Amino acid sequence: MDIDLITNILYAMIRTGTPLLIVALGEMVCEKSGVLNLGQEGMMLMGAVAGFIATWLTGNLFFGFLMAIVAGVLMSQLFAMIALGLNANQVATGLALTIFGTGLSAFIGSGFVGNPIEGLDVIAIPFLSEIPVIGKMLFAQDLIVYLSFVLFGVIFWFFRSSRTGLIVKAVGENPHAANAIGLPVMRTRYLAVAFGGAMAGLAGGYLSLAYTPLWAENMTSGRGWIALALVVFASWRTERILLGAYLFGLASILHLVAQGLGFAVSPNLLAMLPYIATVLVLVMMSRNQGQSKMYAPISLGKPFHAGT
Amino acid sequence: MNTPTVSSNPDRPKRLVMQGITKQYPGCLANDSVDLDIGVGEIHALLGENGAGKSTLMKIIYGVVKPDAGQLIWEGETIRIKDPAHARKLGIGMVFQHFSLFETLTVTENIALALGNEADDMKALAEKIRSVSARYGMALNPQRYVHSLSVGERQRVEIVRCLVQDIRLLILDEPTSVLTPQEVDTLFITLRRLAEEGCSILFISHKLNEVKALCHRATVLRAGRVSGACIPTEEDASSMARMMVGDETPISMDYDKVQGQAVFLQVRGLNQRSDDPFGVDLKNINLDVHAGEIVGIAGVAGNGQEELLAALSGEDIIKNHDAIHFPCGPVGHLCPEKRRRKGLAFVPEERLGRGAVPDMSLKDNALLTGFLTGLIKNGMIDHEGTESFAKKIIKQFKVKTPDSGTHAKSLSGGNLQKFIIGREIMQNPQLLVAAHPTWGVDIGAATAIHQALIDLRDQGAAILIVSEDIDELFLISDRLCAICDGALSPIKPTPQVTLEEVGRWMAGMFDELLPDEKTPEANIVSLQSTAAAVKTH
Numbered sequence: 001m002d003i004d005l006i007t008n009i010l011y012a013m014i015r016t017g018t019p020l021l022i023v024a025l026g027e028m029v030c031e032k033s034g035v036l037n038l039g040q041e042g043m044m045l046m047g048a049v050a051g052f053i054a055t056w057l058t059g060n061l062f063f064g065f066l067m068a069i070v071a072g073v074l075m076s077q078l079f080a081m082i083a084l085g086l087n088a089n090q091v092a093t094g095l096a097l098t099i100f101g102t103g104l105s106a107f108i109g110s111g112f113v114g115n116p117i118e119g120l121d122v123i124a125i126p127f128l129s130e131i132p133v134i135g136k137m138l139f140a141q142d143l144i145v146y147l148s149f150v151l152f153g154v155i156f157w158f159f160r161s162s163r164t165g166l167i168v169k170a171v172g173e174n175p176h177a178a179n180a181i182g183l184p185v186m187r188t189r190y191l192a193v194a195f196g197g198a199m200a201g202l203a204g205g206y207l208s209l210a211y212t213p214l215w216a217e218n219m220t221s222g223r224g225w226i227a228l229a230l231v232v233f234a235s236w237r238t239e240r241i242l243l244g245a246y247l248f249g250l251a252s253i254l255h256l257v258a259q260g261l262g263f264a265v266s267p268n269l270l271a272m273l274p275y276i277a278t279v280l281v282l283v284m285m286s287r288n289q290g291q292s293k294m295y296a297p298i299s300l301g302k303p304f305h306a307g308t
Numbered sequence: 309m310n311t312p313t314v315s316s317n318p319d320r321p322k323r324l325v326m327q328g329i330t331k332q333y334p335g336c337l338a339n340d341s342v343d344l345d346i347g348v349g350e351i352h353a354l355l356g357e358n359g360a361g362k363s364t365l366m367k368i369i370y371g372v373v374k375p376d377a378g379q380l381i382w383e384g385e386t387i388r389i390k391d392p393a394h395a396r397k398l399g400i401g402m403v404f405q406h407f408s409l410f411e412t413l414t415v416t417e418n419i420a421l422a423l424g425n426e427a428d429d430m431k432a433l434a435e436k437i438r439s440v441s442a443r444y445g446m447a448l449n450p451q452r453y454v455h456s457l458s459v460g461e462r463q464r465v466e467i468v469r470c471l472v473q474d475i476r477l478l479i480l481d482e483p484t485s486v487l488t489p490q491e492v493d494t495l496f497i498t499l500r501r502l503a504e505e506g507c508s509i510l511f512i513s514h515k516l517n518e519v520k521a522l523c524h525r526a527t528v529l530r531a532g533r534v535s536g537a538c539i540p541t542e543e544d545a546s547s548m549a550r551m552m553v554g555d556e557t558p559i560s561m562d563y564d565k566v567q568g569q570a571v572f573l574q575v576r577g578l579n580q581r582s583d584d585p586f587g588v589d590l591k592n593i594n595l596d597v598h599a600g601e602i603v604g605i606a607g608v609a610g611n612g613q614e615e616l617l618a619a620l621s622g623e624d625i626i627k628n629h630d631a632i633h634f635p636c637g638p639v640g641h642l643c644p645e646k647r648r649r650k651g652l653a654f655v656p657e658e659r660l661g662r663g664a665v666p667d668m669s670l671k672d673n674a675l676l677t678g679f680l681t682g683l684i685k686n687g688m689i690d691h692e693g694t695e696s697f698a699k700k701i702i703k704q705f706k707v708k709t710p711d712s713g714t715h716a717k718s719l720s721g722g723n724l725q726k727f728i729i730g731r732e733i734m735q736n737p738q739l740l741v742a743a744h745p746t747w748g749v750d751i752g753a754a755t756a757i758h759q760a761l762i763d764l765r766d767q768g769a770a771i772l773i774v775s776e777d778i779d780e781l782f783l784i785s786d787r788l789c790a791i792c793d794g795a796l797s798p799i800k801p802t803p804q805v806t807l808e809e810v811g812r813w814m815a816g817m818f819d820e821l822l823p824d825e826k827t828p829e830a831n832i833v834s835l836q837s838t839a840a841a842v843k844t845h
Binding site for chain 2: 163169173295
């Protein structure tokens with residue numbers, strides 16, 4: 001392989017991994033607070049379709065991203081209303097949200113399939129982007145990729161050193177104890193769910209506005225689900241989510257490269273590669289039970305009623 | 309122990325006055341116009357049996373539960389406490405029976421969470437924790453993760469968490485139930501010191517000797533009402549017990565201590581690594597339980613009791629099959645059902661979820677372990693037989709329930725406990741392993757359970773009891789030992805053991821096992837026990 005190919009693979013790895021990174025980080029924050037929202041796929045699709053339509057109608061990409069985030073938050077608050085407000089089963093509610101989001105986005109977007117828009121531009125940072133191999137990968141990306149780097153840093157810091165991060169962890173581990181010492185359990189959970197929704201919406205918007213600037217039904221193709229698995233196998237650790245997301249990105253690109261090089265393997269089998277590789281590597285990393293238990297939100301998925 | 313220095317002074321200014329507090333739960337009047345007042349610098353005991361309404365009352369003070377009627381007067385002003393955060397702001401702190409700590413966080417982080425935004429400087433806070441804990445004689449390392457702390461240390465974290473704030477009223481819910489006798493003494497020194505500094509303390513307990521040793525005044529609750537108020541130093545334990553339980557219930561019993569016959573359960577060199585990272589590994593456990601005796605294992609929760617019970621019941625399979633022997637041979641490799649077929653009956657620690665299935669009727673729950681007594685024929689359930697088995701348990705053990713079709717979860721803890729113990733005893737086991745047989749059970753029911761265990765023993769069954777209640781173990785065990793950090797102390801006949809010695813065992817000081825640290829006195833003890841061991845062989 002020549003150096004250009006490697007450079008391009010690495011560049012594409014980051015681009016492919018970015019939506020996954022964003023949605024998984026959002027879901028991790030949500031799960032850390034003890035709420036399991038299986039509606040990622042639905043929220044992403046709603047973000048994708050809302051972002052695309054907003055951009056198509058106004059021609060403004062930033063308005064599109066804004067609407068993608070708004071759609072994600074609205075969907076997440078629908079989930080929060082049912083799962084937190086009414087204390088419904090979180091798993092069932094999350095699954096319903098995905099089904100709802102998939103159907104609604106297909107319905108809303110049916111008139112927009114195949115319409116082209118101008119996608120998000122790459123911003124090459126002078127000098128840095130000319131570093132061989134890693135220059136293009138890290139410094140010739142679009143704005144959302146840069147934003148995802150920042151989000152990663154902020155969330156890493158948030159759980160490592162901030163008091164609010166500590167509260168989120170405490171609420172996810174033992175909501176009754178958190179309530180007893182006067183922490184706002186429900187508010188924390190609502191906000192964490194909303195943040196997860198915003199991130200899912202943003203990730204969806206990235207798919208329809210930057211990664212492949214068009215709208216197609218069910219265009220997330222299971223990324224919401226893989227993000228959910230990623231969070232678990234990454235043992236709720238920010239740095240492992242980053243690793244897992246880019247690993248998925250790398251495997252996705254390699255299967256295209258492999259097809260291009262003409263391997264005599266069914267392309268359908270090759271298309272499984274990213275999913276299998278990501279899960280395998282992360283399962284191996286999360287073997288150490290003791291380690292993962294230190295980071296896992298113990299009360300994940302359990303409803304909380306104050307005053308009992 | 310010294311008696312309280314501050315006498316009960318009626319002119320002491322009041323910190324908290326509660327008048328006519330009433331709280332109704334569906335089907336249960338938890339508090340019925342309760343009056344209570346606590347003075348500045350007073351240690352006030354709230355006495356009562358399980359279910360007497362103590363917990364509800366203190367939850368009302370702490371803002372977790374809202375009263376239906378009545379008023380709270382805090383330092384002269386009538387107030388409504390909205391939530392725990394509000395209570396903390398007023399200076400009310402609470403140490404819970406089941407701790408409200410976060411295991412995956414450090415001591416400092418746990419305390420920071422309770423403090424609000426002023427706790428942003430973690431270094432300064434760690435320093436403050438060090439100084440406060442040193443000042444009140446409670447050693448604590450702020451950097452440790454809570455899951456690595458012992459139960460006693462966790463309680464210190466809870467207390468220090470209250471003390472780093474401006475504390476005016478400290479509520480302690482059954483604080484001594486998780487401590488060794490020595491740790492209890494240390495706790496009392498801390499509490500007396502706090503009271504001298506003007507902090508009011510509400511001490512919730514059902515242990516009368518502790519109340520006598522520590523408290524200035526006591527209020528006794530029974531079935532949601534105040535059944536008496538007294539000055540503990542002027543009362544004797546039995547008069548206070550009468551106020552707690554009423555007139556009908558027998559309070560205390562004495563049982564004969566007996567010697568067992570042939571060994572039924574033999575445990576040799578049992579080592580078991582725990583799968584749970586927060587669990588305890590079992591270290592070289594050796595234990596004999598003879599037919600016709602009760603052996604008690606004392607210990608502070610979380611010292612390997614769960615792991616030992618799982619190894620004995622068959623929930624955990626032992627790699628070394630020979631480590632656990634019944635008379636019929638090694639059983640370490642057998643699953644619970646096979647062990648039961650060889651004479652084992654088991655009462656687990658958790659009633660709902662392991663002892664009984666919450667959503668199943670008592671009848672079905674009776675079948676769950678009773679199926680070995682011929683309730684299943686050719687793979688079909690004998691419904692009539694099961695029904696009459698369940699009814700027999702209910703009748704013989706005085707389980708309060710409408711009928712055998714009631715769901716297990718709708719029984720009170722004590723009633724369900726009676727049912728589970730009854731179910732196991734009625735199968736006439738040759739070996740009964742029971743965890744916390746009277747935990748959360750009122751005095752009358754506890755006496756009944758103790759009597760049933762003694763009867764089973766006298767019929768020739770081997771019985772092993774794991775309990776945190778030392779008084780109970782002294783009452784019913786024929787031989788006694790303690791578990792600490794997965795290792796077992798020496799086993800001695802109960803009449804030859806003192807409370808202090810069990811306390812040392814619970815803290816891990818097994819004289820015989822530490823040859824390097826032996827004091828001359830301990831040497832004599834171990835020599836004597838060696839001599840005794842030689843004689844018996």
